[in-house]
Amino acid sequence: MRNFYLFLICFVGFISPAFAKAPSAEEINQRGFGTIFTPHMFVMEWSQDHGWHNARIQDYKPFSFDPASLHMHYAQTIFEGIKAFRMTSGECALFRPRDHLKRMNSSARIMSMPEIDVDEVLIYLKALVSLDADWVPGLKGTSLYIRPSMIATEATLNLKASEKYTFFILLSPVGSFYQNGFNTVPIFVCDQYTRASFGGVGEAKTGGNYGAGLRAQKLAKKEGCAQVLWLDPQERTYVEEVGTMNIFFVIDDEVVTPALSGSILAGITRKSILALGNKWGLNMSERKISIDEVIKAVQEGRLTEAFGTGTAAAIAPIGKLKYKGVVYTINDNQVGPITQSLYDALCGIQYGTEQDEDGWLELIE
Numbered sequence: 001m002r003n004f005y006l007f008l009i010c011f012v013g014f015i016s017p018a019f020a021k022a023p024s025a026e027e028i029n030q031r032g033f034g035t036i037f038t039p040h041m042f043v044m045e046w047s048q049d050h051g052w053h054n055a056r057i058q059d060y061k062p063f064s065f066d067p068a069s070l071h072m073h074y075a076q077t078i079f080e081g082i083k084a085f086r087m088t089s090g091e092c093a094l095f096r097p098r099d100h101l102k103r104m105n106s107s108a109r110i111m112s113m114p115e116i117d118v119d120e121v122l123i124y125l126k127a128l129v130s131l132d133a134d135w136v137p138g139l140k141g142t143s144l145y146i147r148p149s150m151i152a153t154e155a156t157l158n159l160k161a162s163e164k165y166t167f168f169i170l171l172s173p174v175g176s177f178y179q180n181g182f183n184t185v186p187i188f189v190c191d192q193y194t195r196a197s198f199g200g201v202g203e204a205k206t207g208g209n210y211g212a213g214l215r216a217q218k219l220a221k222k223e224g225c226a227q228v229l230w231l232d233p234q235e236r237t238y239v240e241e242v243g244t245m246n247i248f249f250v251i252d253d254e255v256v257t258p259a260l261s262g263s264i265l266a267g268i269t270r271k272s273i274l275a276l277g278n279k280w281g282l283n284m285s286e287r288k289i290s291i292d293e294v295i296k297a298v299q300e301g302r303l304t305e306a307f308g309t310g311t312a313a314a315i316a317p318i319g320k321l322k323y324k325g326v327v328y329t330i331n332d333n334q335v336g337p338i339t340q341s342l343y344d345a346l347c348g349i350q351y352g353t354e355q356d357e358d359g360w361l362e363l364i365e
């Protein structure tokens with residue numbers, strides 16, 4: 001397999017030998033998320049006549065685009081966030097990459113963009129990670145964050161679906177989210193701004209959704225919180241997501257997450273946590289859950305844990321909710337046992353210390 005990758009790289013790519021030395025895991029831990037990039041990137045282009053073509057691995061370098069390119073004006077862009085882990089065996093593995101690439105195709109359909117061939121792109125992705133494998137850090141908690149992205153590149157100010165696209169993959173070694181321990185964060189329940197509308201594009205990982213969330217994030221910071229808890233766009237009644245993560249609550253013996261509503265991003269970590277919990281015989285449920293139900297359950301001492309789920313942090317425990325000026329503390333602001341067990345199990349699978357019973361890992365050979 002490795003020979004096949006080298007063949008692909010030599011014949012498809014235009015790359016110079018990488019002189020840049022991979023930073024140590026300790027150095028990576030000291031840097032901010034998504035600020036270091038490996039020496040290579042994958043790029044391919046799409047046109048109406050040729051479909052996807054010119055697939056290549058090349059040096060990491062700036063693009064040059066016509067300033068009228070559609071992505072710069074009307075945000076016809078989509079992306080994914082995948083992780084590769086250095087397992088305790090020394091091997092590298094991707095976590096559920098097919099699910100991520102399939103979701104990218106779902107985002108593409110929502111944004112009127114061309115779909116990719118999942119199997120083919122997975123081969124390219126593995127080749128890229130294999131080439132820059134030295135950059136997959138080894139310390140527990142660190143990983144290689146993978147950013148596939150697609151942008152509309154036709155040069156026109158006429159608002160329409162582009163007839164040209166560029167797809168690319170960047171690799172960024174990232175440090176552990178929990179260098180100071182696996183701790184809770186305070187969350188601001190936002191009843192002013194919403195993340196996505198019903199009938200809108202909240203289900204797609206498309207650029208505009210994230211730029212549009214920044215003002216609420218700023219408000220959360222001002223309120224002394226780490227992230228925003230988003231409520232539904234119609235009534236500000238039902239809980240949707242937290243920051244750019246899905247959300248779970250433990251209420252009595254139920255582990256509940258909001259049902260996918262069209263405005264909620266269908267997280268792959270969310271899906272994995274639901275699967276793990278079901279396997280353990282926990283009472284996992286996907287349903288509508290109102291902020292009033294959440295607050296009442298906290299007050300009655302029945303809501304004992306809350307956490308966010310997403311690729312970047314895996315699980316983010318929530319210790320406080322600030323709603324309408326009042327701070328509600330969950331479980332004494334401590335990480336609860338279900339949150340801790342799910343986090344340990346997920347990380348265990350990712351770093352190869354627990355059995356990967358569901359085949360979530362794809363080894364890089």
Ligand SMILES: *Cc1c(COP(=O)(O)O)cnc(C)c1O
Pocket residue numbers: 081205241243244245246265266267268269270309310311312
């Ligand atoms: C990416 C993302 C998530 C989490 O998805 P994962 O597949 O678990 O990484 C949740 N919410 C939003 C808005 C996201 O963009």
